[in-house]
Amino acid sequence: MRFQNRLILKSAFCFLGVVSSCLCLGFFVESLFAQQRNKTTARFELLDQNNDQKVTLDEMDRPLLFKQIDKNNDGAITLDEASSFFQEANPPARIQTRQQMPKKADFRSALDVAYLPQAKKRGDLQTLDIYTPSEAKNGESRPVMVFVHGGGWAIGDKKSAGSRSAKMHHFVNEGYVFVSVNYRLSPKVKHPEHVKDIAAALAYVHDHIAEYGGDPEELWLMGHSAGAHLVALVSTDEQHLKAYDKPLSILKGTIPLDTLALDITYVQRQEYTRPSQKKMFTQAFGEPEEWKTASPAYFVEEGKGIPPFLIFSTGSRTDVAEVSQAFVEKLKTIGVSGKFIRASDKTHGSLNKEIGMPGDAPTEAIMQFIEKHRPEPSTASSQH
Numbered sequence: 001m002r003f004q005n006r007l008i009l010k011s012a013f014c015f016l017g018v019v020s021s022c023l024c025l026g027f028f029v030e031s032l033f034a035q036q037r038n039k040t041t042a043r044f045e046l047l048d049q050n051n052d053q054k055v056t057l058d059e060m061d062r063p064l065l066f067k068q069i070d071k072n073n074d075g076a077i078t079l080d081e082a083s084s085f086f087q088e089a090n091p092p093a094r095i096q097t098r099q100q101m102p103k104k105a106d107f108r109s110a111l112d113v114a115y116l117p118q119a120k121k122r123g124d125l126q127t128l129d130i131y132t133p134s135e136a137k138n139g140e141s142r143p144v145m146v147f148v149h150g151g152g153w154a155i156g157d158k159k160s161a162g163s164r165s166a167k168m169h170h171f172v173n174e175g176y177v178f179v180s181v182n183y184r185l186s187p188k189v190k191h192p193e194h195v196k197d198i199a200a201a202l203a204y205v206h207d208h209i210a211e212y213g214g215d216p217e218e219l220w221l222m223g224h225s226a227g228a229h230l231v232a233l234v235s236t237d238e239q240h241l242k243a244y245d246k247p248l249s250i251l252k253g254t255i256p257l258d259t260l261a262l263d264i265t266y267v268q269r270q271e272y273t274r275p276s277q278k279k280m281f282t283q284a285f286g287e288p289e290e291w292k293t294a295s296p297a298y299f300v301e302e303g304k305g306i307p308p309f310l311i312f313s314t315g316s317r318t319d320v321a322e323v324s325q326a327f328v329e330k331l332k333t334i335g336v337s338g339k340f341i342r343a344s345d346k347t348h349g350s351l352n353k354e355i356g357m358p359g360d361a362p363t364e365a366i367m368q369f370i371e372k373h374r375p376e377p378s379t380a381s382s383q384h
Contacts (some may be wrong), residue, residue, distance in 0.1 A: 008013045043080050054078060100358050105172035106134040107353035110212060115181075115204035125185065129158050131168050132213045141215035145171045146179045147204060150225025150259075150352070153194055153284035158182045162224065162352045170356030170363065177214035178179075181206055181283035183230070191285040192203075193296045194226075196243075198234045202251070203244035206296055218375055221254045221307075222366075224352040226284075228256030234364050238304050249305040257355070257365055258348050260320050262327045263297035264302075270319070297327050302334035309336070310369040311355040312362055314351050337373070340366055 044055060054076040057066050069077050069085045110130040119126035134140060149156040151165040157163065158180035171178045183197035206216045223231035234240050235254040241247065260267055264281055268291060285294045292298050300306065309331055311318040324340050331338035343351050343362050354360045 002366045012028040017318070027329070029372075041079065041083075044077075044082050055082070059200035080365050086243050094133055102166050102169045102223060102358060103173055104327045105131075105169040107131045107168075107172045108134055111205075115201045125229065126197055126200070128157075128179055128181045128204070128208075129164070131180075133172050133177075136177075136213035140213055141210065141218075142175055142177050142213055143218040143220065143370075144177045144179060144203065144205065144214040144216075145222060146181060146207055148181050148183070148198060148221075148223035148227035148231050150223070150227045151185070151282050153226045154186045154231075154280070156226070158183075162349070166356035167222075170357075170360065174367070177209060177212055179214075186284045188217060190283075191290055192240070194232050194284070195237070195240050195294075196372070197231045198230045199243060199246075202234065202241065202244050204252050206246060216250070219251055221251050221368060222257065222355075223259075224257040225253075225259055225348065228259035229261035229294075229296070232259070232262055232309070233257045233299075235307055235309070236296045236299035236304070237293075238299075247305055247308065252375060253308045253310065253369060255310045255312075255369070256324075257362075258314050258317065258320055258351055260317075260323060261293070262311075263322050264291045264295045266297070267323060267327075269321070281375065297330060299334075300330045302336075304329070306334075306336045308369070308373045309338045310366065311338070311340050312349055312351060313340070313342050314346045315342065317348065334343075 040350050056076055066077065067073075069081055071081050071084070086144065109132070112124075112127045113130060114124065114127050116126045133142065144166075147158075147167060148162060149158060149160060163180050168178045168180070179201075181201045183194050183201070187192075193226070200297070201223070202219070203250070205214070205219060209216050209219075220233045221235065223229070235248060236253055241250070242324050259283070260277070264285060265288075266280060268278060270289070282290070285291050309328065311324045312330060313324050321342050323347075328338035328340045341362065349363060353365050355366070357363065
């Protein structure tokens with residue numbers, strides 16, 4: 001009898017243990033899904049540019065993913081559709097490893113601003129978007145971050161998540177005016193038309209950014225992939241800005257994110273360069289005699305006013321690391337500040353998309369770089 005009582009008690013304790021474990025697991029899973037819902041909401045709000053509680057393809061700029069999420073095929077994604085999709089697509093274990101999105105910035109925007117007279121039609125590629133902190137007062141001058149998207153010189157857009165999203169919210173929250181730039185794309189145009197557009201955009205920003213609360217004496221330039229090549233080229237080949245009577249010194253620092261095209265002639269000769277890469281370069285830059293004039297490394301010379309550089313590569317791209325290191329060393333030989341960082345835990349895509357996210361190491365390095373090279377107050381905002 002005593003043995004039976006002990007057995008019943010043991011079974012009861014086992015049952016209570018199982019129930020307790022199930023309850024704990026239930027609360028744990030619910031907590032994880034709550035985190036997921038919060039992050040989905042944060043993503044949705046960042047993409048919802050006009051705050052109409054819907055995300056369109058133009059705002060998201062990822063057609064295949066957009067089609068998957070837009071369950072009713074009405075051309076717009078609601079928060080419920082987004083939550084349903086990500087709840088099915090992302091197991092709780094993945095939620096814990098995702099980075100937190102930045103706080104949504106309070107901003108005012110000027111969209112599709114034409115930086116050349118002929119670019120007057122809405123959506124034209126020779127346009128840019130400007131995001132200014134809402135609390136900026138008239139006459140106040142704030143530092144400016146200009147971003148140039150990638151896409152193999154053939155695709156991409158200033159409104160895409162990689163171009164805007166976390167970056168814009170981060171820099172606006174930090175008190176910057178954020179500018180995202182479009183430019184004409186291949187195969188419709190070839191080099192040097194891409195970089196000419198970037199120079200025209202920078203000249204426009206320098207002339208007009210004060211109207212949007214920005215300081216023309218504190219322009220910072222960042223680009224990803226093909227955009228990283230273009231920001232490096234416009235920062236070293238002075239002829240493009242000179243066409244608008246602007247010196248390289250209007251740029252206070254340049255930040256290329258993971259580009260193989262700092263020295264195209266060198267890259268084209270390497271066995272590790274894939275045929276698809278060579279085809280992409282040829283489509284963008286034309287015949288081999290043009291490759292040299294499209295290579296930022298070719299224009300690194302002293303006495304030009306080349307700005308400081310902070311260059312990133314990612315963990316898997318040893319080719320980019322090799323070219324980037326060589327470029328930085330060349331800068332140092334002429335007395336220009338250059339730093340190379342290999343973000344070993346990043347991919348080509350994640351490096352770009354995670355700039356601006358809390359705790360992101362490359363973002364912290366960028367902010368330290370800017371702080372180190374910021375102009376003295378007497379030459380910056382105090383003049384305005």
